[in-house]
Amino acid sequence: MLTLYIADYASVPVIRCSPPSWMAHLTLAEKGLAHRVVRLRFDAGEHRTPEMLALNPRGSVPILVDGEQVVHETLALLEYVEFVHPAPALLPPGAPARGLALTRLHEAGVLKDHGRALFGHLMRGGEASETAALGAAFEAELGLWEQAVADQPWVAGPRLSLADIAVFTYVACAVQLGLDLGRWPCMAAFYTRMRRRSAVRATWPETWTTPPPATPPWPQAESFTRP
Ligand SMILES: N[C@@H](CCC(=O)N[C@@H](CS)C(=O)NCC(=O)O)C(=O)O
Incomplete structure:
Protein backbone atom coordinates (compact mmCIF):
# COMPACT_ATOMS: atom_id res chain seq x y z
CA MET A 1 0.00 0.00 0.00
CA HIS A 85 2.41 2.28 -12.48
CA PRO A 86 2.43 3.13 -16.19
CA ALA A 87 -1.29 2.47 -16.74
CA PRO A 88 -3.37 4.49 -17.25
CA ALA A 89 -0.63 6.49 -18.92
CA LEU A 90 -0.02 10.05 -17.77
CA LEU A 91 2.98 10.37 -20.08
CA PRO A 92 2.73 9.37 -23.73
CA PRO A 93 4.77 6.33 -24.86
CA GLY A 94 6.58 7.57 -27.99
CA ALA A 95 9.71 9.69 -27.88
CA PRO A 96 8.52 12.95 -29.48
CA ALA A 97 5.27 13.11 -27.51
CA ARG A 98 6.97 12.09 -24.26
CA GLY A 99 9.67 14.67 -24.82
CA LEU A 100 7.02 17.35 -25.10
CA ALA A 101 5.08 16.13 -22.06
CA LEU A 102 8.24 16.02 -19.91
CA THR A 103 9.16 19.50 -21.11
CA ARG A 104 5.71 20.76 -20.16
CA LEU A 105 5.90 19.00 -16.79
CA HIS A 106 9.18 20.68 -15.92
CA GLU A 107 7.93 24.00 -17.32
CA ALA A 108 5.08 23.58 -14.85
CA GLY A 109 7.87 23.77 -12.29
CA VAL A 110 8.24 27.42 -13.30
CA LEU A 111 4.54 28.08 -12.61
CA LYS A 112 5.08 26.22 -9.32
CA ASP A 113 7.96 28.56 -8.42
CA HIS A 114 5.88 31.64 -9.19
CA GLY A 115 2.87 30.20 -7.36
CA ARG A 116 4.99 29.30 -4.35
CA ALA A 117 6.42 32.83 -4.22
CA LEU A 118 3.00 34.49 -4.55
CA PHE A 119 1.02 32.18 -2.27
CA GLY A 120 3.80 32.05 0.32
CA HIS A 121 3.88 35.85 0.37
CA LEU A 122 0.10 36.01 0.85
CA MET A 123 0.26 33.43 3.64
CA ARG A 124 2.87 35.48 5.47
CA GLY A 125 0.83 38.68 4.99
CA GLY A 126 3.76 40.24 3.12
CA GLU A 127 4.15 43.83 1.88
CA ALA A 128 1.43 44.99 -0.56
CA SER A 129 4.03 46.50 -2.88
CA GLU A 130 5.60 43.07 -3.35
CA THR A 131 2.20 41.41 -3.82
CA ALA A 132 1.67 43.34 -7.06
CA ALA A 133 4.95 42.21 -8.61
CA LEU A 134 4.49 38.58 -7.52
CA GLY A 135 0.92 38.58 -8.87
CA ALA A 136 2.09 40.06 -12.18
CA ALA A 137 4.83 37.43 -12.52
CA PHE A 138 2.34 34.63 -11.85
CA GLU A 139 -0.09 36.06 -14.40
CA ALA A 140 2.67 36.48 -17.01
CA GLU A 141 3.42 32.78 -16.61
CA LEU A 142 -0.30 32.02 -17.04
CA GLY A 143 -0.09 33.81 -20.39
CA LEU A 144 2.43 31.20 -21.56
CA TRP A 145 0.11 28.37 -20.50
CA GLU A 146 -2.72 30.06 -22.39
CA GLN A 147 -0.67 29.51 -25.56
CA ALA A 148 -0.04 25.86 -24.62
CA VAL A 149 -3.78 25.08 -24.69
CA ALA A 150 -4.76 27.43 -27.51
CA ASP A 151 -5.19 24.65 -30.09
CA GLN A 152 -5.23 21.43 -28.04
CA PRO A 153 -7.23 20.25 -25.02
CA TRP A 154 -4.28 19.45 -22.76
CA VAL A 155 -1.00 21.28 -22.24
CA ALA A 156 1.10 18.58 -23.96
CA GLY A 157 -1.31 17.42 -26.65
CA PRO A 158 -4.49 15.40 -27.13
CA ARG A 159 -4.23 13.40 -23.88
CA LEU A 160 -4.11 14.31 -20.21
CA SER A 161 -0.59 14.16 -18.78
CA LEU A 162 1.21 14.81 -15.52
CA ALA A 163 1.86 18.33 -16.80
CA ASP A 164 -1.89 19.11 -16.79
CA ILE A 165 -2.17 17.96 -13.19
CA ALA A 166 0.75 20.15 -12.18
CA VAL A 167 -0.55 23.26 -13.96
CA PHE A 168 -4.14 22.78 -12.84
CA THR A 169 -3.47 22.76 -9.11
CA TYR A 170 -1.87 26.20 -9.24
CA VAL A 171 -4.53 27.63 -11.54
CA ALA A 172 -7.29 26.27 -9.28
CA CYS A 173 -5.69 27.87 -6.21
CA ALA A 174 -5.48 31.23 -8.00
CA VAL A 175 -9.14 30.93 -9.04
CA GLN A 176 -10.11 30.07 -5.47
CA LEU A 177 -8.33 33.26 -4.37
CA GLY A 178 -10.51 35.24 -6.80
CA LEU A 179 -8.61 35.22 -10.10
CA ASP A 180 -10.99 35.58 -13.05
CA LEU A 181 -9.70 33.50 -15.97
CA GLY A 182 -11.59 35.69 -18.45
CA ARG A 183 -8.32 37.16 -19.74
CA TRP A 184 -7.10 33.62 -20.55
CA PRO A 185 -10.09 31.99 -22.31
CA CYS A 186 -8.22 28.83 -23.35
CA MET A 187 -6.95 28.40 -19.79
CA ALA A 188 -10.54 28.91 -18.57
CA ALA A 189 -11.71 26.09 -20.87
CA PHE A 190 -8.82 23.89 -19.67
CA TYR A 191 -9.78 24.63 -16.04
CA THR A 192 -13.39 23.59 -16.76
CA ARG A 193 -12.22 20.37 -18.46
CA MET A 194 -10.10 19.50 -15.45
CA ARG A 195 -12.86 20.30 -12.98
CA ARG A 196 -15.13 17.75 -14.66
CA ARG A 197 -12.70 14.89 -14.03
CA SER A 198 -13.79 12.46 -11.35
CA ALA A 199 -10.27 12.37 -9.84
CA VAL A 200 -10.37 16.16 -9.47
CA ARG A 201 -13.79 16.01 -7.83
CA ALA A 202 -12.60 13.23 -5.50
CA THR A 203 -9.54 15.18 -4.32
CA TRP A 204 -11.00 18.71 -4.41
CA PRO A 205 -9.87 20.60 -1.26
CA GLU A 206 -12.58 20.07 1.33
CA THR A 207 -11.48 23.35 2.90
CA TRP A 208 -12.79 25.40 -0.03
CA THR A 209 -16.26 25.80 1.36
CA THR A 210 -16.90 29.41 0.37
CA PRO A 211 -17.10 30.78 -3.18
CA PRO A 212 -14.03 32.70 -4.43
CA PRO A 213 -14.01 36.46 -3.80
CA ALA A 214 -14.71 38.80 -6.75
CA THR A 215 -11.05 39.77 -7.10
CA PRO A 216 -7.75 38.22 -6.01
CA PRO A 217 -5.54 39.83 -3.35
CA TRP A 218 -3.15 41.13 -6.01
CA PRO A 219 -3.88 44.00 -8.44
CA GLN A 220 -5.28 43.07 -11.83
CA ALA A 221 -3.67 44.08 -15.13
CA GLU A 222 -5.91 47.11 -15.70
CA SER A 223 -5.01 48.69 -12.38
CA PHE A 224 -1.43 47.49 -12.09
CA THR A 225 1.43 49.65 -13.29
CA ARG A 226 5.01 48.57 -12.88
CA PRO A 227 7.08 50.86 -10.67
N1 LIG B 1 10.55 21.39 -3.51
C1 LIG B 1 9.45 20.83 -2.78
C2 LIG B 1 8.57 21.94 -2.28
C3 LIG B 1 7.21 21.48 -1.86
C4 LIG B 1 6.56 22.52 -0.99
O1 LIG B 1 6.64 23.72 -1.25
N2 LIG B 1 5.91 22.04 0.06
C5 LIG B 1 5.38 22.93 1.06
C6 LIG B 1 3.89 22.79 1.13
S1 LIG B 1 3.14 23.64 -0.22
C7 LIG B 1 5.93 22.53 2.39
O2 LIG B 1 6.09 21.36 2.65
N3 LIG B 1 6.23 23.50 3.22
C8 LIG B 1 6.67 23.27 4.55
C9 LIG B 1 8.11 23.57 4.75
O3 LIG B 1 8.86 23.68 3.74
O4 LIG B 1 8.47 23.72 5.93
C10 LIG B 1 8.66 19.88 -3.66
O5 LIG B 1 8.41 20.19 -4.82
O6 LIG B 1 8.26 18.83 -3.17
Whole structure:
Protein backbone atom coordinates (compact mmCIF):
# COMPACT_ATOMS: atom_id res chain seq x y z
CA MET A 1 0.00 0.00 0.00
CA LEU A 2 1.30 3.43 -0.92
CA THR A 3 1.39 6.06 1.82
CA LEU A 4 1.20 9.69 0.78
CA TYR A 5 2.09 12.41 3.29
CA ILE A 6 0.52 15.74 2.40
CA ALA A 7 -0.37 19.01 4.07
CA ASP A 8 -3.55 19.20 6.07
CA TYR A 9 -5.11 21.93 3.93
CA ALA A 10 -6.93 23.44 6.91
CA SER A 11 -3.53 24.25 8.44
CA VAL A 12 -2.40 26.28 5.41
CA PRO A 13 -3.44 29.90 5.96
CA VAL A 14 -5.11 31.94 3.20
CA ILE A 15 -4.73 29.32 0.43
CA ARG A 16 -6.34 26.47 2.41
CA CYS A 17 -4.64 24.03 0.04
CA SER A 18 -1.14 22.95 -0.94
CA PRO A 19 -0.74 22.64 -4.71
CA PRO A 20 2.28 20.27 -4.51
CA SER A 21 0.35 18.03 -2.12
CA TRP A 22 -2.73 18.16 -4.28
CA MET A 23 -0.88 17.30 -7.48
CA ALA A 24 0.59 14.18 -5.84
CA HIS A 25 -2.82 13.14 -4.48
CA LEU A 26 -4.50 13.86 -7.82
CA THR A 27 -1.94 11.75 -9.67
CA LEU A 28 -2.67 8.73 -7.45
CA ALA A 29 -6.40 9.33 -7.96
CA GLU A 30 -6.06 9.59 -11.77
CA LYS A 31 -4.12 6.31 -11.71
CA GLY A 32 -6.78 4.68 -9.52
CA LEU A 33 -4.08 3.47 -7.12
CA ALA A 34 -4.93 2.23 -3.63
CA HIS A 35 -3.23 4.50 -1.14
CA ARG A 36 -3.35 5.89 2.37
CA VAL A 37 -3.18 9.66 2.88
CA VAL A 38 -1.59 11.12 6.00
CA ARG A 39 -2.43 14.80 6.44
CA LEU A 40 0.08 16.82 8.43
CA ARG A 41 -0.84 19.98 10.28
CA PHE A 42 1.72 22.65 9.40
CA ASP A 43 0.64 24.90 12.28
CA ALA A 44 1.46 22.07 14.71
CA GLY A 45 4.79 21.34 12.99
CA GLU A 46 3.73 17.79 12.13
CA HIS A 47 5.80 17.92 8.91
CA ARG A 48 8.97 18.54 10.93
CA THR A 49 8.90 15.75 13.50
CA PRO A 50 12.00 13.52 13.69
CA GLU A 51 10.03 10.81 11.84
CA MET A 52 9.15 13.13 8.96
CA LEU A 53 12.65 14.66 8.79
CA ALA A 54 14.00 11.12 8.50
CA LEU A 55 11.91 10.75 5.33
CA ASN A 56 12.81 14.20 3.97
CA PRO A 57 15.43 16.27 5.81
CA ARG A 58 14.08 19.44 4.15
CA GLY A 59 10.77 18.93 5.93
CA SER A 60 8.63 19.54 2.88
CA VAL A 61 5.73 17.49 1.58
CA PRO A 62 4.45 15.68 -0.44
CA ILE A 63 6.32 12.50 0.40
CA LEU A 64 5.40 9.10 -1.01
CA VAL A 65 6.39 5.91 0.77
CA ASP A 66 6.21 2.78 -1.37
CA GLY A 67 7.54 -0.10 0.70
CA GLU A 68 11.22 0.68 1.30
CA GLN A 69 11.21 3.44 -1.30
CA VAL A 70 10.77 7.05 -0.18
CA VAL A 71 10.19 9.68 -2.86
CA HIS A 72 9.90 13.40 -2.24
CA GLU A 73 10.19 16.48 -4.47
CA THR A 74 6.83 16.71 -6.19
CA LEU A 75 7.81 16.33 -9.84
CA ALA A 76 10.10 13.39 -9.02
CA LEU A 77 7.20 11.81 -7.13
CA LEU A 78 4.91 12.20 -10.16
CA GLU A 79 7.48 10.67 -12.51
CA TYR A 80 8.15 7.80 -10.07
CA VAL A 81 4.44 6.94 -9.91
CA GLU A 82 4.26 6.96 -13.71
CA PHE A 83 7.32 4.70 -13.94
CA VAL A 84 6.06 2.13 -11.41
CA HIS A 85 2.41 2.28 -12.48
CA PRO A 86 2.43 3.13 -16.19
CA ALA A 87 -1.29 2.47 -16.74
CA PRO A 88 -3.37 4.49 -17.25
CA ALA A 89 -0.63 6.49 -18.92
CA LEU A 90 -0.02 10.05 -17.77
CA LEU A 91 2.98 10.37 -20.08
CA PRO A 92 2.73 9.37 -23.73
CA PRO A 93 4.77 6.33 -24.86
CA GLY A 94 6.58 7.57 -27.99
CA ALA A 95 9.71 9.69 -27.88
CA PRO A 96 8.52 12.95 -29.48
CA ALA A 97 5.27 13.11 -27.51
CA ARG A 98 6.97 12.09 -24.26
CA GLY A 99 9.67 14.67 -24.82
CA LEU A 100 7.02 17.35 -25.10
CA ALA A 101 5.08 16.13 -22.06
CA LEU A 102 8.24 16.02 -19.91
CA THR A 103 9.16 19.50 -21.11
CA ARG A 104 5.71 20.76 -20.16
CA LEU A 105 5.90 19.00 -16.79
CA HIS A 106 9.18 20.68 -15.92
CA GLU A 107 7.93 24.00 -17.32
CA ALA A 108 5.08 23.58 -14.85
CA GLY A 109 7.87 23.77 -12.29
CA VAL A 110 8.24 27.42 -13.30
CA LEU A 111 4.54 28.08 -12.61
CA LYS A 112 5.08 26.22 -9.32
CA ASP A 113 7.96 28.56 -8.42
CA HIS A 114 5.88 31.64 -9.19
CA GLY A 115 2.87 30.20 -7.36
CA ARG A 116 4.99 29.30 -4.35
CA ALA A 117 6.42 32.83 -4.22
CA LEU A 118 3.00 34.49 -4.55
CA PHE A 119 1.02 32.18 -2.27
CA GLY A 120 3.80 32.05 0.32
CA HIS A 121 3.88 35.85 0.37
CA LEU A 122 0.10 36.01 0.85
CA MET A 123 0.26 33.43 3.64
CA ARG A 124 2.87 35.48 5.47
CA GLY A 125 0.83 38.68 4.99
CA GLY A 126 3.76 40.24 3.12
CA GLU A 127 4.15 43.83 1.88
CA ALA A 128 1.43 44.99 -0.56
CA SER A 129 4.03 46.50 -2.88
CA GLU A 130 5.60 43.07 -3.35
CA THR A 131 2.20 41.41 -3.82
CA ALA A 132 1.67 43.34 -7.06
CA ALA A 133 4.95 42.21 -8.61
CA LEU A 134 4.49 38.58 -7.52
CA GLY A 135 0.92 38.58 -8.87
CA ALA A 136 2.09 40.06 -12.18
CA ALA A 137 4.83 37.43 -12.52
CA PHE A 138 2.34 34.63 -11.85
CA GLU A 139 -0.09 36.06 -14.40
CA ALA A 140 2.67 36.48 -17.01
CA GLU A 141 3.42 32.78 -16.61
CA LEU A 142 -0.30 32.02 -17.04
CA GLY A 143 -0.09 33.81 -20.39
CA LEU A 144 2.43 31.20 -21.56
CA TRP A 145 0.11 28.37 -20.50
CA GLU A 146 -2.72 30.06 -22.39
CA GLN A 147 -0.67 29.51 -25.56
CA ALA A 148 -0.04 25.86 -24.62
CA VAL A 149 -3.78 25.08 -24.69
CA ALA A 150 -4.76 27.43 -27.51
CA ASP A 151 -5.19 24.65 -30.09
CA GLN A 152 -5.23 21.43 -28.04
CA PRO A 153 -7.23 20.25 -25.02
CA TRP A 154 -4.28 19.45 -22.76
CA VAL A 155 -1.00 21.28 -22.24
CA ALA A 156 1.10 18.58 -23.96
CA GLY A 157 -1.31 17.42 -26.65
CA PRO A 158 -4.49 15.40 -27.13
CA ARG A 159 -4.23 13.40 -23.88
CA LEU A 160 -4.11 14.31 -20.21
CA SER A 161 -0.59 14.16 -18.78
CA LEU A 162 1.21 14.81 -15.52
CA ALA A 163 1.86 18.33 -16.80
CA ASP A 164 -1.89 19.11 -16.79
CA ILE A 165 -2.17 17.96 -13.19
CA ALA A 166 0.75 20.15 -12.18
CA VAL A 167 -0.55 23.26 -13.96
CA PHE A 168 -4.14 22.78 -12.84
CA THR A 169 -3.47 22.76 -9.11
CA TYR A 170 -1.87 26.20 -9.24
CA VAL A 171 -4.53 27.63 -11.54
CA ALA A 172 -7.29 26.27 -9.28
CA CYS A 173 -5.69 27.87 -6.21
CA ALA A 174 -5.48 31.23 -8.00
CA VAL A 175 -9.14 30.93 -9.04
CA GLN A 176 -10.11 30.07 -5.47
CA LEU A 177 -8.33 33.26 -4.37
CA GLY A 178 -10.51 35.24 -6.80
CA LEU A 179 -8.61 35.22 -10.10
CA ASP A 180 -10.99 35.58 -13.05
CA LEU A 181 -9.70 33.50 -15.97
CA GLY A 182 -11.59 35.69 -18.45
CA ARG A 183 -8.32 37.16 -19.74
CA TRP A 184 -7.10 33.62 -20.55
CA PRO A 185 -10.09 31.99 -22.31
CA CYS A 186 -8.22 28.83 -23.35
CA MET A 187 -6.95 28.40 -19.79
CA ALA A 188 -10.54 28.91 -18.57
CA ALA A 189 -11.71 26.09 -20.87
CA PHE A 190 -8.82 23.89 -19.67
CA TYR A 191 -9.78 24.63 -16.04
CA THR A 192 -13.39 23.59 -16.76
CA ARG A 193 -12.22 20.37 -18.46
CA MET A 194 -10.10 19.50 -15.45
CA ARG A 195 -12.86 20.30 -12.98
CA ARG A 196 -15.13 17.75 -14.66
CA ARG A 197 -12.70 14.89 -14.03
CA SER A 198 -13.79 12.46 -11.35
CA ALA A 199 -10.27 12.37 -9.84
CA VAL A 200 -10.37 16.16 -9.47
CA ARG A 201 -13.79 16.01 -7.83
CA ALA A 202 -12.60 13.23 -5.50
CA THR A 203 -9.54 15.18 -4.32
CA TRP A 204 -11.00 18.71 -4.41
CA PRO A 205 -9.87 20.60 -1.26
CA GLU A 206 -12.58 20.07 1.33
CA THR A 207 -11.48 23.35 2.90
CA TRP A 208 -12.79 25.40 -0.03
CA THR A 209 -16.26 25.80 1.36
CA THR A 210 -16.90 29.41 0.37
CA PRO A 211 -17.10 30.78 -3.18
CA PRO A 212 -14.03 32.70 -4.43
CA PRO A 213 -14.01 36.46 -3.80
CA ALA A 214 -14.71 38.80 -6.75
CA THR A 215 -11.05 39.77 -7.10
CA PRO A 216 -7.75 38.22 -6.01
CA PRO A 217 -5.54 39.83 -3.35
CA TRP A 218 -3.15 41.13 -6.01
CA PRO A 219 -3.88 44.00 -8.44
CA GLN A 220 -5.28 43.07 -11.83
CA ALA A 221 -3.67 44.08 -15.13
CA GLU A 222 -5.91 47.11 -15.70
CA SER A 223 -5.01 48.69 -12.38
CA PHE A 224 -1.43 47.49 -12.09
CA THR A 225 1.43 49.65 -13.29
CA ARG A 226 5.01 48.57 -12.88
CA PRO A 227 7.08 50.86 -10.67
N1 LIG B 1 10.55 21.39 -3.51
C1 LIG B 1 9.45 20.83 -2.78
C2 LIG B 1 8.57 21.94 -2.28
C3 LIG B 1 7.21 21.48 -1.86
C4 LIG B 1 6.56 22.52 -0.99
O1 LIG B 1 6.64 23.72 -1.25
N2 LIG B 1 5.91 22.04 0.06
C5 LIG B 1 5.38 22.93 1.06
C6 LIG B 1 3.89 22.79 1.13
S1 LIG B 1 3.14 23.64 -0.22
C7 LIG B 1 5.93 22.53 2.39
O2 LIG B 1 6.09 21.36 2.65
N3 LIG B 1 6.23 23.50 3.22
C8 LIG B 1 6.67 23.27 4.55
C9 LIG B 1 8.11 23.57 4.75
O3 LIG B 1 8.86 23.68 3.74
O4 LIG B 1 8.47 23.72 5.93
C10 LIG B 1 8.66 19.88 -3.66
O5 LIG B 1 8.41 20.19 -4.82
O6 LIG B 1 8.26 18.83 -3.17
